[in-house]
Amino acid sequence: QVQLQESGPGLVKPSETLSLTCTVSGYSISSGFYWGWIRQPPGKGLEWIGNIHHSGSTSYNPSLESRVTISVDTSKNQFSLKLSSVTAADTAVYFCAAYTGSYRPFDYWGQGSLVTVSS
């Protein structure tokens, strides 16, 4: 059973960089799958942020691409999200998720981590 758990600061100051980590259990990242981040502002819908393959290849939402970096650490079985130059509009619950192959929806989700951008 693949399980994902987000971790990171719950409060980030405007203009700084938001950093979150997703720890995977029950599956080795280096074995395959694709790993992604999705966010949900309070009371709003889901926004896909980006994905990474265990090989390191990435894809990003064009609207966020200039500020987003997703990376993977196979030695720790983790993958990470960095979002730079944050504003209050980046306040959201951030979910990490996974899908099993190309042209697949997200099969597995973490419980989500609320990140608030405020001074």
Added chain:
Amino acid sequence: EIVMTQSPAILSVSPGERATLSCRASQSVSSNLAWYQQKRGQAPRLLIYGASTRATRIPARFSGSGSGTEFTLTISSLQSEDFAVYYCQQYNNWPLYTFGQGTKLEI
């Protein structure tokens, strides 16, 4: 970018009734369409993929249909635990994904 539009935004139904939710894509996504259910304070749960295939352990009262640009999620005989927000998602433009804005199913 493929834009996904869901309707209605809010759907009021009674337990035991049938609910029909719609999702429209701005261009064809073939059958690469998924539906998720999200309850308050929880992560989304995959219900349907491939437009019509139920995910693991999803009850048979959930069914999906459609292809191309028009899709429907039907929940027959609503149970109390089905009241939630439902999202469609296209993955035809893989690896770029987009979600619809959601339909809230309420009593």
